[in-house]
Amino acid sequence: MRAAVVRTFGGPEAVEIVEAALPEPGARQVRIRVAASALNPVDAGVRAGMFGGAGKQIGLGWDVAGTVDATGVASAWNVGDEVVALHPGVAAPLGAHAEYVVVDTDAVAAAPATVDAVHAATLPLNALTAAQALDLLELTPGRSLLVTGAAGAVGGYAVQLAAHRGVTVTGLAREGDAGLVRSLGAAHVTEGTAGAFDAVLDAAVLGGTALAWVRDGGAYAGVIPQAQPASERGVRTTAVEVGADGARLAELVRLVDDGVLTLRVAETFALDDAAKAHARLAEGGVRGRLVLVP
Structure with missing residues (x-):
């Protein structure tokens, strides 16, 4: 599968698209086929080396909206479920800016019914x-x-x-x-x-x-x-040190469907254009989120 990573720190040009092995879910985990994943300032911080990890491959992306593709033992989800999730971390070799991502089952919530995956991807983080x-x-x-x-x-x-x-x-x-x-x-x-x-x-x-x-x-x-x-x-x-919380995320999804929360998308980019999305984020003045679509 394709994934956006950094292996050297720097500006937007440091973002690479690599081929990676398809991740397998363990116990109480699910694999999500990513439909959309938002780009956040924390990703720019990871790219620039603010969180360390020199000499390693570091995956980018915390937000995910997509479809459950595989489940581990004792998962609460089924293949085909449309979901959103937070995939937190600043040092894992793969993140949510990828075609597939594995997350803990407790980090997952059913996707909003009233918006598409691109908008839903702006919610979790x-x-x-x-x-x-x-x-x-x-x-x-x-x-x-x-x-x-x-x-x-x-x-x-x-x-x-x-x-x-x-x-x-x-x-x-x-x-x-x-x-x-x-x-x-x-x-x-x-x-x-x-x-x-x-x-x-x-x-x-x-x-x-x-x-x-x-x-x-x-x-x-x-x-x-x-x-x-x-x-x-x-x-x-x-x-705040944000933590993955599927139950809380489900409450926020309900507020989206009730019209309480507004999901704002500024622009979408193909996953292969992740470096261009980082460059746009660096320009500033973005209202809403930039979203990557595999």
């Missing part, structure tokens, strides 16, 4: 990150939340999920994205703020700048594991 970050903030209805990077993929899901929970959301975004962010459910949109919020979900990775916008005794959640700023003024600081 970013929506799970947003949901798990919001869990860390422990906000109740009526509390105030600032989401930085509110027009981005993680930020957009965070706005929608928090608003759905009854939280009063302010989105930090450029003026040109204000309409989009409001359409996602933000009560307010700002380009820069000196407000004091009960919590900040820092999808834009502003660090200390965003921390300053949390009221004394509030909460801050970052999206890069262990990279949150130090606590000050009694503000609790933490960062």
